[in-house]
Amino acid sequence: MSSCVFIDLSGTLHVGRQPLPGAIEAVERLRNAGYRVRFVSNTSSKSRRRLLGALQKIGFDIAYDELFTAPLVVHRYLQHHRLRPFLLVHPDLVEEFTDLPQNDPDAVVVGCALEHFTYANLNRAFRLLKQGARLIATGRTACFEGKNGLQLDAGPFVAALEYAADTEALVLGKPSAGFFETAMEEFSCPGERITMIGDDAASDVGGAMAAGMRGILVQTGKYRPGDEDKIGQPGAIVVPDMAAAVERILRKE
Amino acid sequence: MSSCVFIDLSGTLHVGRQPLPGAIEAVERLRNAGYRVRFVSNTSSKSRRRLLGALQKIGFDIAYDELFTAPLVVHRYLQHHRLRPFLLVHPDLVEEFTDLPQNDPDAVVVGCALEHFTYANLNRAFRLLKQGARLIATGRTACFEGKNGLQLDAGPFVAALEYAADTEALVLGKPSAGFFETAMEEFSCPGERITMIGDDAASDVGGAMAAGMRGILVQTGKYRPGDEDKIGQPGAIVVPDMAAAVERILRKE
Numbered sequence: 001m002s003s004c005v006f007i008d009l010s011g012t013l014h015v016g017r018q019p020l021p022g023a024i025e026a027v028e029r030l031r032n033a034g035y036r037v038r039f040v041s042n043t044s045s046k047s048r049r050r051l052l053g054a055l056q057k058i059g060f061d062i063a064y065d066e067l068f069t070a071p072l073v074v075h076r077y078l079q080h081h082r083l084r085p086f087l088l089v090h091p092d093l094v095e096e097f098t099d100l101p102q103n104d105p106d107a108v109v110v111g112c113a114l115e116h117f118t119y120a121n122l123n124r125a126f127r128l129l130k131q132g133a134r135l136i137a138t139g140r141t142a143c144f145e146g147k148n149g150l151q152l153d154a155g156p157f158v159a160a161l162e163y164a165a166d167t168e169a170l171v172l173g174k175p176s177a178g179f180f181e182t183a184m185e186e187f188s189c190p191g192e193r194i195t196m197i198g199d200d201a202a203s204d205v206g207g208a209m210a211a212g213m214r215g216i217l218v219q220t221g222k223y224r225p226g227d228e229d230k231i232g233q234p235g236a237i238v239v240p241d242m243a244a245a246v247e248r249i250l251r252k253e
Numbered sequence: 254m255s256s257c258v259f260i261d262l263s264g265t266l267h268v269g270r271q272p273l274p275g276a277i278e279a280v281e282r283l284r285n286a287g288y289r290v291r292f293v294s295n296t297s298s299k300s301r302r303r304l305l306g307a308l309q310k311i312g313f314d315i316a317y318d319e320l321f322t323a324p325l326v327v328h329r330y331l332q333h334h335r336l337r338p339f340l341l342v343h344p345d346l347v348e349e350f351t352d353l354p355q356n357d358p359d360a361v362v363v364g365c366a367l368e369h370f371t372y373a374n375l376n377r378a379f380r381l382l383k384q385g386a387r388l389i390a391t392g393r394t395a396c397f398e399g400k401n402g403l404q405l406d407a408g409p410f411v412a413a414l415e416y417a418a419d420t421e422a423l424v425l426g427k428p429s430a431g432f433f434e435t436a437m438e439e440f441s442c443p444g445e446r447i448t449m450i451g452d453d454a455a456s457d458v459g460g461a462m463a464a465g466m467r468g469i470l471v472q473t474g475k476y477r478p479g480d481e482d483k484i485g486q487p488g489a490i491v492v493p494d495m496a497a498a499v500e501r502i503l504r505k506e
Contacts, residue, residue, distance in 0.1 A: 119370045
């Protein structure tokens with residue numbers, strides 16, 4: 001069985017609509033060397049279909065089935081536990097859940113809903129939680145760099161609902177064990193044969209290493225000096241960028 | 254100097270637009286016995302003016318200057334510290350802050366903004382906090398009973414902003430020491446001459462007693478059996494309702 005490389009998207013392969021220098025070629029090099037390449041992301045403000053389109057448009061050769069996202073893990077979880085979700089997510093993401101029953105919800109799914117985090121929607125979610133619905137989140141990220149500066153991500157709204165309903169959310173995105181375990185299962189690859197490359201020390205690298213993978217931190221995107229300390233696992237590799245990460249993988253094995 | 258009685262509003266004097274049985278007469282009895290009566294509330298979804306109008310309409314004889322609210326304490330605090338607020342509050346409350354400069358804000362004030370808790374407003378608040386503005390809240394209440402069931406109060410949004418900006422809010426409503434101290438100052442009455450009556454064990458009774466007042470818990474409004482344990486102070490009096498509370502005050506002194 002060939003080894004797998006899991007790669008984060010934003011900050012690792014691209015920033016906004018700009019591919020990072022050497023990133024497109026680095027992915028190609030991995031493929032040519034026989035690695036199975038998978039793209040793993042917490043993104044929940046776009047559907048997988050639109051996310052793929054955006055990546056292809058800026059030059060990445062990626063197939064639909066190679067893209068693995070937090071909403072996908074949420075979908076699997078809901079399906080497995082036969083839960084009926086109330087979706088507090090961006091409308092663009094709704095298409096990923098249309099196959100699930102959504103009447104009389106017993107789960108509240110929180111993604112990065114942006115302006116759809118309205119008082120009415122949050123009240124609806126809150127009332128369901130008070131009735132016993134399970135709180136499930138794609139992630140706990142506090143914010144992201146938007147067009148007009150920093151913007152709130154799903155995390156603060158998860159915190160609001162946890163506070164309101166006195167409950168704890170089940171977070172299914174990176175760095176949760178559930179995320180990485182579902183990805184391993186999905187791609188039939190054991191942790192010891194996977195290398196995860198990302199710019200988020202805790203979420204990408206720490207989470208992957210805790211799940212038994214090898215972790216490489218790239219110093220691009222949101223990376224800031226000192227982030228190495230946030231990995232929380234011994235033995236991580238730190239390199240300047242994607243090209244250097246791939247170089248390390250190809251040299252080592 | 255005559256003694257003071259501080260009385261909570263919702264759940265103690267009335268529920269919604271309905272005065273509680275005997276509450277109107279109980280307030281009158283206190284006045285006739287020479288007590289100075291003051292009404293203290295965390296309410297931030299209505300201005301003091303409108304709150305007063307609503308109380309008068311259902312039969313309470315209350316003067317504007319007898320009404321003491323969390324937004325009033327926030328106003329004093331902003332004024333004292335020369336802070337320029339960004340108001341994440343209900344538009345009805347804005348009139349209470351028009352005398353303060355609001356350009357280039359260095360404080361974010363969170364009240365119960367209801368449907369004005371929009372993503373845009375929350376982002377604005379978040380960015381100001383990231384730039385160093387102080388987070389100030391009228392309260393941390395999670396929810397209240399609205400027309401269509403439970404609704405989110407200010408608390409969850411305070412929690413969201415605290416999480417997002419990694420900061421801690423200064424809460425100036427009940428049960429904070431700041432609230433009760435400002436009220437004592439406002440009405441020139443020392444704690445040992447004040448009795449606080451309320452239906453919230455922690456917020457009304459516990460907070461007042463911690464500030465050196467006497468506390469009476471009424472078993473109306475949001476009171477639930479066992480709430481006595483939440484007072485957190487020894488020596489509280491527990492009575493069925495306002496009439497019984499006043500009876501206790503008049504009998505004792």
